[in-house]
Amino acid sequence: MKSICKNCKSEVEQNYCPNCGRKADLNRINGRYIFTEITSVLYLDKGILYTIRELLIRPGSTIRSFIKEDRNRLVKPVIFIIICSLIYSLIRQILQFEDGYIHYNDSENSTAMYIFGWISDNYGYGNLIMGIFIALWAKVLFKKFGYNFFEILILLCFVMGIGMLILALFGIIEGLTQLAVLQFGAILFVIYATWAIAQFFDKKKFSSYMKAFLAYFLGMLTFTLAIILIGNLIDFLV
Incomplete structure (x- = not known):
């Protein structure tokens, strides 16, 4: 039987509208629907776990491949950093x-x-803003590689996401054992960020690791100073 698409008012004979592609009949919302939505957001069939593994093992080549070749195998960078930050x-x-x-x-x-x-x-959202500051410095320090600001920001989304998972792991240890180990997680975060950024640009040169650390340090420093400056300016005006 023919039906009318509720979206574009076209005639529909099969499961999907031939004009706009909308499904003719929506399934009833139940437990299975909720589970499907959650797994689709987290991309659990291959995305989130695969993304974490690849970013831990080979971050440089993985992110370069995402930018230049295949953008379907990894979780989208903005979604990834938000999910990881939410977990923490x-x-x-x-x-x-x-x-x-x-x-x-x-x-x-x-x-x-x-x-x-x-x-x-x-x-x-905070990590996205921090990533902007670090990306700006990385753009300056690694200018000769030709990556634009937004491509470097994608790199930072993936790197900051893994960093939040590292902090989450050490936070679990600290919460369960009452041992002050979160500071070591923060150090490991910086080490990973330095290594991953350098791997992305040129893993063979020692100078890449120095520039990567400098970009991260200066990015966090200017981010912090910018907030203090904006805060003091608002307080002064008020």
């Missing part, structure tokens, strides 16, 4: 360990303190 935030809330990633103390209730607090509660 959930584990921190459950185990109640002290956050050692972004920590800012101010004796007064300054605007900068509120901004840092927002970042601590929204690491997915």
Whole structure:
């Protein structure tokens, strides 16, 4: 029997509208539907676990392949960093360990303190902003390689995502054992970021690792200073 597409009002004879491609009849929402939606977001059939494995083993070639050759095998970079940041935030809330990633103390209730607090509660967006600062410095330091800013930002999304998983792992250990090991996770985060960025550009040169560390350090420094400056400017104007 023919039916009318609810989206474009075209006649539909099969399961999908020939004009807009919308499914003729939607399945009822039930437990199976919810499970399917979750797995599709996390891309559990091959994406998330495969992405983590490849980024841990061969980050440079994996990300270069994503940019230049195949963008279907990995989880999309923005989704990846948000998922990884969410995992870290959930584990921190459950185990109640002290956050050692972004920590800012101010004796007064300054605007900068509120901004840092927002970042601590929204690491997915916060890491994207941090990635912008690091990508800018990487663009300057690795200018001769010809990657544009957005391609380098994709690199940082993947790198920062793995970094959040590293912190989540050490956070679990600290939460369960009460041992202060999260600081070692932060150090490993920096080591991984330096290694992964250098692998992406030129893994054979020692100077690539120095530039990668410098890009990460300067990116985090300018990110922090920018927040303090903006916060102080708002406080001054108010």
